[in-house]
Amino acid sequence: MKNTEDQNLEGPAVLKKEMSRRDFLDWVIKGGILATLSGMLFPALAYLWPVMGHGPKVDMEEVAALDEIPVGGFKKVFLGGSALLLIRTAQEIKAFSAICTHLGCVVDWDGPKREIVCPCHAGVFDLEGRVVSGPPPRPLPTYPVKVINGKVFIKL
Amino acid sequence: MNHHDRSINAGLIVFSLGILAVCQGSGLAQTTQTPQVNSCVVCHSDMQEDMKGSIHSQQGIFCDRCHGGDPAQSTKELAKAPGTGYIGAPSKKQIAEMCGNCHANVEIMNFYGIRTDQLAQYKTSMHGKKLFQGDTNVAVCSDCHGEHDILPVGDPGSSVYPLNLSKTCNRCHGNEKLMSQYKLPSDIFKIYQTSVHGKALLEKKDTGAASCISCHGYHGAVPPGARDVGTTCGKCHMNEKKHFLESVHVTASEQGKFSECISCHGNHEVKPASKVLYDQTCIRCHSAEGPEAKRGGEILKMLTEAEEKLRSTTALVKQASIEGIFVEPEMASLESVKTNVIAMAPLQHTLSPERVSELHKKVISNTADIDRSIHQKRQSLWLRKLALIPMWALIIVMISALWAKYRQLHARPGNKKDGKEKRS
Amino acid sequence: MIKGWIKSWFADRYDVDQIEEVIKGQVEKPLPENISWFHTLGSMSLFLFVSQVFTGILLLVYYRPTVHDAFESVKFIMTTTYMGWLFRQVHAWGANLMIIVLFLHMLRTYITGSYKKPRELTWVIGAALFFLTLVFGFTGYLLPWNQLAYWATTVGTEIAGAIPWMGNFIKTLLRGGGAVGGETISRFFVVHVIILPWVLFFLIVAHLFLVRYQGIATMDPVSPGKEPKLKEGVPFFPDHVLKEGIVFFILLGVLITLAILKPFDLGEKADPLQTPFAIKPEWYFLPMYQMIKYFPKLVGIFITSLGPLILVILPFLDRGKERNPFKRPISMMLGIAGLLLLVGLGMLGAVAETKKNFFGKTYEFDIYGIPRLIKANAGSSESLQPPQTPPK
Structure with missing residues (x-):
């Protein structure tokens, strides 16, 4: 509504000033709205971009490549906030919780003896997770494993 | 029946009777025998209570097997008559041998x-x-x-x-x-x-x-002799023994000057091992200023430091989780730190600062990583809060601009259709 | 220049002038003189709805609606995605703010008597919108599948099961089975994510259409015949829109500030075998939840359902001709009483089964919200009244 020209009997300088003040306010408002909208849009776009390698924990989690683990060998992985021990036998891959049931130390695999050994107080578990000797009171929990296309998946 | 068959019959009968007599007569190893009459408890009734629950009486082994005598007889004279093998209360030597009669006999004990x-x-x-x-x-x-x-x-x-x-x-x-x-x-x-x-x-x-x-x-x-004590402790405390055998005290132990475990930990009075032992026991043999005591002091320092770092990092992680930070990766890392700290206990028996420092280094570096990670997460939380300031700055600018626009509109006379100054 | 070219492209095909006139009419629509800052609450409700849809869609990208994955997926959103935490918190806080703003909007409408003739239908749709928003809250609350969600839903569906005659049927239908489980998540998810948004969308369109078509109510008493259309007044744009803009920015600021300074916890994953102590529904259900406790089952349900019922048929109960609040003392008193009842019950519900410290003394509140003084030394408690057992 440009009836300022009608009302304003002062010189063009003041006219310019008043118009530019009004325009300035309009620009501020428009700019602010733009800033607000982009402040909403850009985080959303960044959020939508996939997070590589950190998918949410689904049914079975891929933890290793089959080739990484030699037969009779092992691999330790972190999953679901705790340590797991993967052991490859001639027939299959077995997955155990790597936390000793005695005092919570992380256990190791003794390949030559084919036993799971805890370095802290010499607790020994067999390939089923059962306690063979030493102080552990309970067997090691086991987890189901699937090997698909050379990739090892564990279900927690 | 002919004459031949009758002879065989007779023979069989005599034979069976004979077997029965033999079975009746002999007293040893009759587990398959039906329970005998036990006349002993008629007079010695106080014994019956004790005997009742015992494993021997459950297996049908009664008074006569240790005391001799004839439990089938009903009078004292007949039961304890000579020839029944009655010995009364056995002497200690007799006890040893008598128990051994069964318990050292492989054929008898095989069944059990x-x-x-x-x-x-x-x-x-x-x-x-x-x-x-x-x-x-x-x-x-x-x-x-x-x-x-x-x-x-x-x-x-x-x-x-x-x-x-x-x-x-x-x-x-x-x-x-x-x-x-x-x-x-x-x-x-x-x-x-x-x-x-x-x-x-x-x-x-x-x-x-x-x-x-x-x-x-x-x-x-x-x-157990001085050398053998280590073997007995080591039956359960395997890792401690294994590491001790790598230590400098082994030779002293073999020479009998030093008892593997007892010299520091005691035997009957053994208390839970604590770091106090470093101060109390080394000086029993070593001088307090000597190089040996110093090495002990180094190990003690590393143990103390590692435990303290574990404690403080665990507390930090717990505090972070209370603040609402997600700490699963840090907690997973803490597991391996805890393992290393616990493993330092048997390892210290090597009495080697070099060996102990292997684990000590791992503990220090892992806890440092965890601490750093937690601080990073805390900082990003802080940054979020800091971001509120520019946000509110923008909001205040917008509100002021909109309000100014609002006032501007109402200051313009053209806005009012009826010319009156109105405020909404 | 480009603008002109686009305009002429459309002008060649459509009656652009007519469209422009309709739009201009809506934009410059005159509003009655009593249009106030409180009249921005409706638009704020709409803004919050849009915000919920927007953040909800974003959350949907990473959320998985199964027992096994729901909790982990929300944790993933909160920790690993870029700014996911912000969208989740805005969504959670937005839900709470939406209910508050909706309630204030309803309150404003009540006070200005806008629900009366000829706007009864607008009010009924609005009441439906309010209750559907509460259902939105109830269904959405379960989706993170944490302890709070699981048990609050269990309690909530149990209460639904107490409805006479149909109760068990409703409970089983809601839960998708005997107990809260994977089937419940599925159903609640479908309702929350596709059914309710569209139902609300159409109801909002209807509501807004009626509001626009009939115009904002004035403070005049109800007219005997049809209401005359307003020819002059405060222009919607820019006057009222500027007000709405200011309130919008304040509300946006509050929403983001709450999301950052008072974020909602994720808590622990739901454990059907372990009930936390003193389960309570979310605050907006507390008054009703507390009310039920004071009466035997059926009576409680009956009384509690009276509230919503009265709310829906209010325009047909209150046929008074006045709109001005100062000329409606009875309505205002009833309104204040209702408000006090809600707030009071809500506060009782909040303190029930908790221990609180007031002026150095510790009080233990029972399930009715009645306090008992506990002495400083453990083991002794002085009760001001004898312990009560709940009626069965």
Whole structure:
């Protein structure tokens, strides 16, 4: 509504000033709205971009490549906030919780003896997770494993 | 029937009768026999209660097997007549041999699956040697296992059940008069009760804890020599023993100058190991300013530092989780730190600062990583809060601009259709 | 220049002038003189709805509606995605703010008597919108599948099961089975994510259409015949829109500030075998939840359902001709009483089964919200009244 020209009997300088003040306010408002909208849009776009390698924990989690683990060998992985021990036998891959049931130390695999050994107080578990000797009171929990296309998946 | 068949019949009958007579007459190893009449308890009725629950009477083994006599007879004279083998209350030596008659006989014990070397072991023990030399003050089978009320070792009521065993040993070994004859102390049980093993066994009922027989043996009980103590402790404390054998004290131990475990930890009075031992025991042999004590001090420093770092990082992680930070990766990392700290305990027996520092370095670096990660997460939370300032700045600018626009519109006379100044 | 070219492209095909006139009419629509800052609450409700849809769609990208994955997926959103935490918190806080703003909007409408003739239908749709928003809250609350969600839903569906005659049927239908489980998540998810948004969308369109078509109510008493259309007044744009803009920015600021300074916890994953102590529904259900406790089951349900019922048929109960609040003392008193009842019950519900410290003394509140003084030393408690057992 440009009836300022009608009302304003002062010189063009003041006219310019008043118009530019009004325009300035309009620009501020428009700019602010733009800033607000982009402040909403850009985080959303960044959020939508996939997070590589950190998918949410689904049914079975891929933890290793089959080739990484030699037969009779092992691999330790972190999953679901705790340590797991993967052991490859001639027939299959077995997955155990790597936390000793005695005092919570992380256990190791003794390949030559084919036993799971805890370095802290010499607790020994067999390939089923059962306690063979030493102080552990309970067997090691086991987890189901699937090997698909050379990739090892564990279900927690 | 013809003559031939009649002879065979007769022969068979005589033969069977003969067998029956033999079976009736002989008294040994009749587990398949039907329970006999036991006339002994008619007079000795007080014995019956004790015998009732015992493992022997459950298996059909009664008074005559140890005391002799004829339980089928109904009068005292006939029951205890000469020829029945009656011996009355057996002497200690008789007890050992009599128990051994069955319990050292492989063919008899085969059926029960019980081992048969107890008597042989006993003869090698202090108790056994002294007994066969004529000393009747020592323990024999019945002193520990009981006489009439013997229960299997695995029965919680048995006097030799792990929870009861040390009290059984204490019957003699706590008797001052008896022990002074052998110049042995009589307060061992009292001391043992204060020890970590004693508390575990007697208070926490942990049957896996070491008691008298774990170190001294039982049927073959001897006091272990200085060298052998390490073997007995090491039966359970395997890693500690393994590491000790890598340490500088091994030679001293072999020379008998140093007892593997006892010299620092004690035996009957062993308490839970603590770092205090570093201050108290090294100086028993080493000078406090010497290089050995210094090495001990280095190890002590590393242990203390590692434990402290674990404690402080665990507290930090816990605090972060209370603040609402997600700490799963850090907690996973803490597991391996905890492992290393716990593993330092057996490892310190190598008495080598170099070995201990391997684990110590890992602990320090892992906890540093965890601390850093937590601080990073805290900082990003802080940054979020900081971002509120520019946001509110923008909002205030917008509100002011909109308000100014609003006032502007209402200041313009063209806006009012009826010319009146209106405020909405 | 480009603008002109686009305009002429459309002008060649459509009656652009007519469209422009309609739009201009709506934009410059005159509003009655009593249009106030409180009249921005409706638009704020709409803004919050849009915000919920927007953040909800974003959350949907990573959320997985199964028992096994729901909790982990929300944790993933909160920790690993870029700014996911912000969208989740805005969504959670937005839900709470939406209910508050909706309630205030309803309150404003009540006070200005706008629900009366000829706007009864607008009010009924609005009441439906309010209750559907509560259902939105109830269904959405379960989706993170944490302890709070699981047990609050269990309690909530139990209460639904107490409805006479149909109760068990409703409970089983809601839960998708005997107990709260994977089937419940599925159903609640479908309702929350596709059914309710569209239902609300159409109801909002209807509501807004009626509001625009009939115009904002004035403070004049109800007219005997049809209401005359307003020819002059405060222009919607820019006057009222500027007000709405200001309130919008304040509300946006509050929403983001709450999301950052008072974020909602994720808590623990739901454990059907472990009930936390003193389960309570979310605050907006507390008054009703507390009310039920004071009466035997059926009576409680009956009384509690009276509230919503009265709310829906309010325009047909209150046929008074006045709109001005100062000329409606009875309505205002009833309104204040209702408000006090809600607030009071809500506060009782909040303190029930908790321990609180007032002026150095510790009080333990029972399930009715009645306090008992507990002495400083443990083990002794002085009760001001004898312990009560709940009626069965």
